[in-house]
Amino acid sequence: MNKVLIPTKLSDVAANTLKTAGYEVIQDADTPLDVQAASHPDTVALIVRSEKVTPEIMDSLPSLKLVIRAGAGYDNIDIVYARKKNVDVMNTPGANSNAVAEEVMAMILAYYRHLVQADTTTRAGLWEKKKYMGSELTKKTVGIIGLGNIGRNLVKRLQGFEPTLLGYDHFLARQRALNIGVTPTSIEDIFSQCDIITLHVPGGPSTHHMVNAELISRMKDGAVLINCSRYGVVDEEALAAAKAAGKTIGYLTDVHPKDAAGEKPSAAVADLLLPHLGANTREANTKAAKRAAEQMVAYFSDGDTSCVVNGESPNGLNPAHLQLAFLLAALARKAGGNKPIRRVECTFYGNLRVFRKWFTAPILEGLLPHAEKGLMPPAAEESLREHGIVFKAREPKDDKPYEDSITLDVVMEDEGEYFNTSVRGVVTEGIPMVSRLNNFNGLYADLRGTTIFLHYKDRPGIIATIGSALYSNGINIDNIAAPADHSTQEALAVLKTNKPVSDELLNKIAGEIDAITAFSLDV
The missing domain is CATH 3.40.50.720 (NAD(P)-binding Rossmann-like Domain)
Structure with a gap:
């Protein structure tokens, strides 16, 4: 019989639901969690509210499989360590x-x-x-x-x-x-x-x-x-x-x-x-308790992981490709001027096609910095819908030669006008890189760390001007790519720097070279 600890003041609907489903439930709001964990090392699941679930707690529960936060926020749970221990973490957003x-x-x-x-x-x-x-x-x-x-x-x-x-x-x-x-x-x-x-x-x-x-x-x-x-x-x-x-x-x-x-x-x-009374109602407590219990039953009975917030990618998917999806989405957002996003269309090439649903969460996190982190694919899709964003994964055309690459087309709106930003990226030698931004191909820039982007009319001396301004402020250029679009006679300078570039300095450089657009990406 699965043993569940509920070391918090929570509506008894959770314990009753679980007992009816055949679980052994220990609910004790007075004894510290570490003491209860030591007394019940065979516990397979926890339901908590504000109680901290630390690495020490998880280490003391060798059979632990699941932790559910009866509420929205879960920063009281070390979700990174939980993942290392193969412990899934869930929350109950919206209950409060x-x-x-x-x-x-x-x-x-x-x-x-x-x-x-x-x-x-x-x-x-x-x-x-x-x-x-x-x-x-x-x-x-x-x-x-x-x-x-x-x-x-x-x-x-x-x-x-x-x-x-x-x-x-x-x-x-x-x-x-x-x-x-x-x-x-x-x-x-x-x-x-x-x-x-x-x-x-x-x-x-x-x-x-x-x-x-x-x-x-x-x-x-x-x-x-x-x-x-x-x-x-x-x-x-x-x-x-x-x-x-x-x-x-x-x-x-x-x-x-x-x-x-x-x-x-x-x-x-x-x-x-007030003493943080927001979620402190009997109804909210009952709703969160009921949802937590139902999620737990569905998890163990049906393998339902749709509410897991620290999901692990499947075997065969390189985590660097998930990081690439996040970086491309963040780049598209910044390149589009942080305007409200209305539509995202993605194409996954090569072996990435079979894993495409797993890219939804990192794309969400890159597009919306305030979005909930670590969502499983269905929850990430729901979050995009909640934000009014149409999300579509396209089938690649067979004649495209891109192997294991990702293309994102992001449509943004500003005062009734629509703008499209398109990015493509690959993983090379384990490093996620952007290979194209709009019409500028051949970038192959590593987006990790600080990268500045300057779009300008192509003419001699621009790179020297940018480099001189950075040098004067004690900033070194770690890498640079500067492709030109000969059809428009425009160029894009992408410079990876050894330290962040302030908005003031970036705006100064943009003014000196009469840049069309300028922005930085720090990830």
């Missing part, structure tokens, strides 16, 4: 989205009507009705940054208050945003125009201090900023400085560096501070 959306509604109303303070003073025998003059949510302008499951649920909850809804999601199709009742616009416009701004974006380096001093300075006096996404998305020092300078901003948050008791850095700047 309604709960978080409702929490945002509660925070807005509590702040606008001073409910927390009014309750405290009234219980103390005071009558401060005049002091707590409130505001109405009705007909306010609300900006939602991030229109994923939570953002879209929030739109539904807000609509009864007759708001003007503005939204920003770089990867959501404009028409799709309009269809759900949101006017898509820029982040800058949201911060300038909205009475309420609510953040629903992933954490990590790409969104760290996304809400900075410049955006905060655009906010109207009396505006409200809500962060129920991840700690660090808001530059709270910049927010504190703006408040100290006299700017009237409400800040409501429930995210912290650690979900644990202790001092909270946001306390000095937040007007409403």
Whole structure:
């Protein structure tokens, strides 16, 4: 009988579902996981919430096959080490989205009507009705940054208050945003125009201090900023400085560096501070528990790995080709100016044809930096659809001589106009290389590390100018390719450098050579 540990406070629907299916279940929310693991070394599966699943925990469970996070984020699980131990990891995305959306509604109303303070003073025998003059949510302008499951649920909850809804999601199709009742616009416009701004974006380096001093300075006096996404998305020092300078901003948050008791850095700047209550509802807990149990039964009974987030590629597929797919997608995104992506068509040549579904996840990750990582093929395809991207794998034409290569054609949209970027790549001596970018063939450039791309009118002396500018800033060129398109009299310089090139320096070089386009890729 398979033994399952549930070392967390989770609805008993998970344990009951598993017991009915014939599993032995140990659910204990009070004993530390490492102690339970030592007592139950024959455990084959874990269901956790915020408990950390470390290499030490996995080493103490030699029979472990599966770990399921009853929730969306899984950074409390060492998924890389899990893969080394042949342990699959799953999550239950979307189970908590309604709960978080409702929490945002509660925070807005509590702040606008001073409910927390009014309750405290009234219980103390005071009558401060005049002091707590409130505001109405009705007909306010609300900006939602991030229109994923939570953002879209929030739109539904807000609509009864007759708001003007503005939204920003770089990867959501404009028409799709309009269809759900949101006017898509820029982040800058949201911060300038909205009475309420609510953040629903992933954490990590790409969104760290996304809400900075410049955006905060655009906010109207009396505006409200809500962060129920991840700690660090808001530059709270910049927010504190703006408040100290006299700017009237409400800040409501429930995210912290650690979900644990202790001092909270946001306390000095937040007007409403909660202990990460977003997913903390009976319904969300039940939904996540039920989904986790059902996924586990399907995994062991039917071999269903569609929800695995640390999937391993099949035998016979070189991991370098998966890395190539990621690099080509990232290059296409940068070459297209990071515009919203609408369609991706891929061709896999040679032996790669039989593995084509396994390339969906690395292509997703290259195209959408904020996308969930390590998804299995069906989940990656669903994520692309969620972002409004049509994804198609084409059959190669038999007369094409490309062996074990990948071609990506990416269609992007900008204000109603469509642009196509086409890239091709191969793996040579174990190194993933781009062989073509649009009309420029014969590149064979290694994209790992820092690479700068400069597209310009072909004429003598350009490479020397670029090299001189890099040299003056202490940057060495590790490799260079500079093919020309004689039909257009244009050239493309692709330079791999030994250190990152700042946007300021790249823009300076682009100005000196009158570049048509210039961008860098750091992967």
